[in-house]
Amino acid sequence: MREPAHDNVRSIADFLERAHVVCDGQRVALAEVEAVLARHDAVWEAAVLPRRHALHGEILVAFVSLSTGALLVPGELHDFASAHLPSAAVPRSFMALTSLPRTALGRVDRRALRQRAMGACT
Structure with missing residues (x-):
């Protein structure tokens, strides 16, 4: 059975949103930001999402789950x-979670994180 056209457009938009965003006039690869954050000793896993901000345009919100027993200042x-990153690629907000939400397939649930990001960076 085929997906409705609007679902297909939304999934393409989701893919493009995850791939690159423009922050402060610079193209930022979200996977690169996630990889840098994941290199921190206290971080188990990281996900980064763009969020619209009234004053700054697109900003980045980082979600991290911490390694067992890790603490962050x-x-x-x-x-x-x-x-480790250009200033445009540094997230403006960081949220530490016990674990990142997952879809039924075990992938990071970016839609659930997007809901959380709506309240971040006020």
Whole structure:
């Protein structure tokens, strides 16, 4: 059975949104930002999503699950990202979660994270 056309368009938009976004006039690969955050010793897994901001246009929100027993000092991930990424690629908000939400197929549920991101960076 074929998907309705609007579902197909939404899935293409989801793919493109995950691939690259433009922040501060620069093209940012979300997977690159996620890979840098995942290199931090305290981070088990990371997901980064774009969010519209009234003053700044597109901004990045990072969601991380921490390694067992790991603790983070406020600002530590921001400083780590700033040391390894261009300023446009540094997330403006970080949210630590017990674990990242999953779809039925075991992938990170970006739609659930998008709902959380709507309340971040006010």
